[in-house]
Amino acid sequence: MTPPDEALVDEVGRAVEAVLFAAEQPLTLADLRAYVGDEADIAAALAALTDHYAGRGVELVERGGRWHFQTAPDLANFLRRDREDSRKLSRAGIETLAIIAYHEPVTRAEIEAIRGVQISKGTLDVLMEAGWIRPAGRREVPGRPLMYATTPEFLSHFGLASRRDLPGIDDLRAAGLLDPVDLAFEAAHSEAGGPEAVETADEDD
Amino acid sequence: MTPPDEALVDEVGRAVEAVLFAAEQPLTLADLRAYVGDEADIAAALAALTDHYAGRGVELVERGGRWHFQTAPDLANFLRRDREDSRKLSRAGIETLAIIAYHEPVTRAEIEAIRGVQISKGTLDVLMEAGWIRPAGRREVPGRPLMYATTPEFLSHFGLASRRDLPGIDDLRAAGLLDPVDLAFEAAHSEAGGPEAVETADEDD
Amino acid sequence: MTDPAPLTIDIDGWEGPLDLLLALARSQKVDLRQLSILQLVDQYLTYVNEARELKLELAADYLVMAAWLAYLKSALLLPRDPEIEPSPEEMALRLQLRLERLSAMREAGARLVARDRLGRDVFTRGAPEGLKTVRKSRWQAEIYDLIAAYGQISARTRPVMHIVAVRPVMTLEDAIHRVSELIGQRIDWSTIESFLPEDASGSYRKSALASSFVAALELAKQGRVEIRQKSPFAPLYLRGIEA
Numbered sequence: 326m327t328p329p330d331e332a333l334v335d336e337v338g339r340a341v342e343a344v345l346f347a348a349e350q351p352l353t354l355a356d357l358r359a360y361v362g363d364e365a366d367i368a369a370a371l372a373a374l375t376d377h378y379a380g381r382g383v384e385l386v387e388r389g390g391r392w393h394f395q396t397a398p399d400l401a402n403f404l405r406r407d408r409e410d411s412r413k414l415s416r417a418g419i420e421t422l423a424i425i426a427y428h429e430p431v432t433r434a435e436i437e438a439i440r441g442v443q444i445s446k447g448t449l450d451v452l453m454e455a456g457w458i459r460p461a462g463r464r465e466v467p468g469r470p471l472m473y474a475t476t477p478e479f480l481s482h483f484g485l486a487s488r489r490d491l492p493g494i495d496d497l498r499a500a501g502l503l504d505p506v507d508l509a510f511e512a513a514h515s516e517a518g519g520p521e522a523v524e525t526a527d528e529d530d
Numbered sequence: 531m532t533p534p535d536e537a538l539v540d541e542v543g544r545a546v547e548a549v550l551f552a553a554e555q556p557l558t559l560a561d562l563r564a565y566v567g568d569e570a571d572i573a574a575a576l577a578a579l580t581d582h583y584a585g586r587g588v589e590l591v592e593r594g595g596r597w598h599f600q601t602a603p604d605l606a607n608f609l610r611r612d613r614e615d616s617r618k619l620s621r622a623g624i625e626t627l628a629i630i631a632y633h634e635p636v637t638r639a640e641i642e643a644i645r646g647v648q649i650s651k652g653t654l655d656v657l658m659e660a661g662w663i664r665p666a667g668r669r670e671v672p673g674r675p676l677m678y679a680t681t682p683e684f685l686s687h688f689g690l691a692s693r694r695d696l697p698g699i700d701d702l703r704a705a706g707l708l709d710p711v712d713l714a715f716e717a718a719h720s721e722a723g724g725p726e727a728v729e730t731a732d733e734d735d
Numbered sequence: 736m737t738d739p740a741p742l743t744i745d746i747d748g749w750e751g752p753l754d755l756l757l758a759l760a761r762s763q764k765v766d767l768r769q770l771s772i773l774q775l776v777d778q779y780l781t782y783v784n785e786a787r788e789l790k791l792e793l794a795a796d797y798l799v800m801a802a803w804l805a806y807l808k809s810a811l812l813l814p815r816d817p818e819i820e821p822s823p824e825e826m827a828l829r830l831q832l833r834l835e836r837l838s839a840m841r842e843a844g845a846r847l848v849a850r851d852r853l854g855r856d857v858f859t860r861g862a863p864e865g866l867k868t869v870r871k872s873r874w875q876a877e878i879y880d881l882i883a884a885y886g887q888i889s890a891r892t893r894p895v896m897h898i899v900a901v902r903p904v905m906t907l908e909d910a911i912h913r914v915s916e917l918i919g920q921r922i923d924w925s926t927i928e929s930f931l932p933e934d935a936s937g938s939y940r941k942s943a944l945a946s947s948f949v950a951a952l953e954l955a956k957q958g959r960v961e962i963r964q965k966s967p968f969a970p971l972y973l974r975g976i977e978a
Contacts, residue, residue, distance in 0.1 A: 340608040342587030343601040347609050347864040360611050360866065382547030396548035396858045398851035403545045403565050404552055404858055414848065417750060420837075423844035439836050441753025442796075482853045492846035502839040506832045513828060552858035601864055610867035619876040621884070627876070628885035646892050660874035688878040702886040 337366040342374055351391035351481055389480035389487060398484070417448050422457060426479065426491055427503055430461040430472035438506075449473070457482065542571040547579055556596030619660075622653050627662060631684065631696060635666040635677035654678065662687065752800035755782070757834050757841070767835045772827040776808040903939040907953075910946035915954055918975040924963065927951060927971045 340361045345352060357367050371385070371392060378384045383394050396404055414422070421444055424436050437443055452458045461474035475488070485491060494503075501509050545566045550557060557565075562572050576597060580590045588599050601609065619627070626649050629641045642648050657663045666679035680693065690696065697705065749755045759778040760770050783801045786793055807830075810823035821829075851857050905913075914930050931943045951973055954960035963972045 339587035339602065340605055343605040344587075344608055344866065346588045346599065346860060347601050347866055349863050349865050360608050382544035382549075383551045393859055394551070395853065396552050397544065398857050400545055400548045401851065401856040403549055405855070419844035419848055420750075420840055423840045423847055426847065427840065427843055439833075439840060440750065441833065441837060442751030483847055483850050484852065484857065485850075491843070492850070493843060497839055497843065500839075502836055506829060506836065509832050509836075510825075510829055513832070514825075548858075552861045554861040598862070599860075609864060610869055612869045612871050614871050614873045616875055617872045619874050619880070623874075624876055624880050624884045625888055628881050629888065631881065632885055644892060645888060656872075656874065659872065662874075687876075688881060690878070696885075697882055699889060702882060702889065705882075705886075 335370075337361060338370040338373055341367055341370040345374075345385070345392060345394055348393070351388060351393035351477070353391050357392070386484070387486050388484070389477040391477055391481070393481070414451070415448070417444060418451055421448050422452055422475075422479075425452070425458050425473050426475050426488065427494060427497065429474040429488075430464075431474075432464050432470040432472050434470060435505075436473075455482075540575075542566060543575040543578055546572055546575040550579075550590070550597055550599055553598070556593060556598035558596050562597070619656070620653070622647075622649060623656055626653050627657055627680075627684075630657075630663055630678050631680050631693060634679040634693070635669075636679075637669050637675040637677050639675060641678075752779075752797050753833060753837055755779070755797070756800070756830075757837055760834055761838075767831060767838060770831055770834070772830065773808060773811060776804045779804055780808075903942070905935075905939070905943040905946045907946050907949055910943065910950035911953055914947055914950045914973070915959065918954070918960055918973060921975065924972040924974045927973060930973070 341357060344357060344360045348356075354367060354371075357371075361367055371387075375385045375387075378394070380397075382397055382400060384397055385392065385394055417440075420440055421436055424439050425431055428435065428439075433444065433449070449458070455478075456476055457479040458473050459476050461472045463469040464472050479485075480487065488494070497503050501512060504512070546562055549562060549565045553561075559572060559576075562576075566572060576590070576592075580592075583589045583599070587602055587605055589602055590597065590599055625645055626641055629644050630636055633640065633644065636644075638649065638654070654663070660683075662681055662684040663678050664681050666677045668674040669677055684690075685692065749758070756775065756779060759782065760767060760775055762778070763770060763774060765771075780801060783793065783797060807823055807826055810819070811827065815822075853859065917930050927944070927947055930947050931940060935943045948971070951960055951962055951971075955962050959976055961974045961976055963974070964970070
């Protein structure tokens with residue numbers, strides 16, 4: 326399954342391994358190239374290293390195009406420190422983060438439309454302070470509202486290689502649950518061919 | 531040479547690997563025991579890990595009874611990269627360099643007398659860093675101040691065969707480079723029939 | 736109040752009426768697509784009434800939602816009026832779609848935060864050596880900059896010179912000599928111009944006039960000449976004083 330170790334113990338492989346170990350931040354391919362040199366070898370070295378570390382106590386992962394080593398998730402019980410609550414998010418925070426991640430880029434008004442309630446300024450601040458969301462330009466509609474999107478740190482923190490890895494995102498998209506209500510309404514309407522679409526069963530009252 | 535991977539991929543080995551990786555400082559056997567548990571297995575795991583990492587980009591080392599991972603010493607050169615930024619010399623820098631080139635060897639006090647403005651130490655440092663000037667002995671006057679002169683790199687950077695190739699004052703005047711602003715002022719003034727005085731504006735940047 | 740599924744309601748626990756509606760909908764234990772909107776309306780209105788009886792203060796948006804739901808319920812129960820747009824079924828569908836979406840995001844959020852999170856479940860290296868970027872400056876300057884700079888320094892620091900072109904002037908000494916000689920030959924008041932040489936013209940005449948004026952002042956100081964002028968800019972007259 327894994328390539329022979331000889332393939333790794335070449336200079337580039339060792340250098341990539343050392344640079345990633347020494348790095349304080351996840352590194353992109355371009356970052357690695359700046360330290361180690363040739364690009365093609367680096368991609369190969371990353372693949373070989375990923376294989377080599379698979380199943381060990383430490384693994385090599387890619388998060389949003391950036392690579393880093395981290396401990397294996399199943400060893401959390403050996404490592405957990407008593408700072409579990411340090412990043413406890415409020416329910417509003419979690420929902421807002423999920424809405425941004427699954428819909429990005431998204432405006433505050435769009436977030437509020439989904440949640441059915443205004444979001445307090447603090448909610449977005451907390452997410453920004455955590456480094457998980459960032460302003461992402463303005464929507465070209467009247468008022469030019471600011472849009473929000475997630476950051477590479479968001480992907481790293483939640484262990485996602487990319488936004489495509491967001492739990493259930495494909496199903497949600499297929500079910501139209503990431504479309505705005507208006508769009509879904511049109512779809513449901515034309516599909517069912519009329520208001521009969523919603524049977525309001527009231528027999529069990 | 532190395533033991534089979536199976537020996538490592540046991541729970542204790544993986545845990546020790548992860549704990550050492552995540553630790554903020556080198557850990558003793560007792561520290562590891564506190565995280566992982568059983569002592570005998572830990573010693574064995576450390577031995578197996580040491581073997582496993584030998585020759586790789588990262589190695590497991592013991593120093594005074596404490597264990598930690600470190601990048602392989604022979605790869606230190608990969609952990610730093612040089613970035614060359616092209617930077618334009620400041621006005622003070624170029625003036626100082628010009629004075630040294632025309633008057634070398636010259637002391638700092640002499641440069642300041644010619645420029646009419648003090649120069650910061652940083653200015654000379656930059657010129658030294660650029661490799662264009664060098665210390666050139668001391669002037670045998672009280673205080674024995676250091677003198678500066680240009681280097682061969684100075685000549686090659688500016689495309690000069692020797693310092694004699696630098697244009698003289700008369701050449702500069704002929705080229706209109708003898709303070710073009712004031713020359714223009716003078717021309718305008720004499721045209722208007724005023725006194726033919728050469729007024730030199732002496733404000734500095 | 737003998738609701739079979741009593742909701743012990745903490746009024747502060749709800750993030751708005753939609754959140755409350757979703758919680759009530761979930762209590763129906765059916766897929767949101769099979770939700771009974773009429774039942775949901777009743778659940779909501781019951782809840783609001785309970786809260787009122789307990790004298791709990793409900794935020795305005797809960798009451799707005801209650802009014803809207805009451806209207807929706809009556810519209811759903813009454814015979815269809817094709818004139819009314821949107822139809823009650825459409826309104827119900829929209830409500831159901833909104834609940835679905837909120838529910839989907841709530842579940843997504845829960846799955847997200849349950850993942851193996853960096854710094855909680857998985858850890859990066861505790862003491863990385865760090866990478867260094869050594870910044871080196873490649874200094875740029877052109878030969879033109881160099882010699883132009885030297886040109887400016889030279890021009891700036893050469894001494895300031897006044898070069899006065901050679902031209903005919905009458906010195907003050909000449910003027911004093913001339914005026915004191917001429918004044919002795921005259922008895923009456925004479926204009927200062929009459930003391931200038933006959934042939935003086937141009938800049939020499941200006942110089943002679945200026946010097947003669949200063950000469951006159953000097954002689955007046957010595958008590959040898961009187962000076963008179965009727966008004967500003969009027970002609971200036973001189974007369975010798977009898978010794």
